Amino acid sequence: MVLMTEEKELYLGYASDKAMTPFMQKFLEALDGEKLMMSKCTSCGTEFLPPRQHCQKCLSECELQELTETEAKLHSYVIVDFAPESLSSKAPYVVAIGEFPSGKRLTAHITNLMGMPEVGMSLKLGYEHIDAKKLTYKWLV
Template identity: 35%
Template sequence: MDIPRNWRLRDQRYRLQGTKCTSCGERHFPPRQVCPRCKGRALEPYVFKGRGTVYSYTVVYQAPEGYEDYVPYVVALVDLEEGVRVTAQLTDISPDEVSIGMPVEMVVRKLYEEGDQGIILYGYKFRPLLTP
């Protein structure tokens, strides 16, 4: 992964910052320039609360390059409270404890290390809901 890209995406990776349409109120993640619902272009930043439920998940056994050390790991589609769905790994949970519908919350964790000399990339993952 290139460094400018990871720097550029810091507001998304570390705090789930998306956009909100000032015309129709629709919220988006990732951030957009055009609202997919009303096609409006007046959008403002919106930080998601980071709480939601699991819509679907998979347990990865054969990983892409760079992720081999983490298998088996869980990747899920998470429905955020604000009505937006995101793709992220689940953490602090073993694969056989995951179920569709379970409440989860966002945390920042290591996504991967780019070899011994490369960057360590951090970003959002979701863990079982601890905060009441």
């Protein structure tokens, strides 16, 4: 699914008025309430974060489940100096993979970093309403 808008977006996020499916609508409503959903395959049990509607392994339907973990450790990161045009005003910025105690990993921006990121540092899942219709999740240090 590709979401296109007329205006250039300055920030990664989910547009709350662009839900194409009931699955996506439910995901966005949870995000609006500052809850992140993952999904689990109804056939083979594989979990996906961020959620996928269909299983990557067996193509069966997945169901949304609330992610209950909020604290993670920095597993890996990249500092983006040369950003795509839509994000150039934000560069340099940090894209990080956080690992929850369960082993699940999530990729998101770290937006409140005051120094260099360090592998193993504590991260907390945060949310942001970028504007009236745009939502995102992010890592906070």
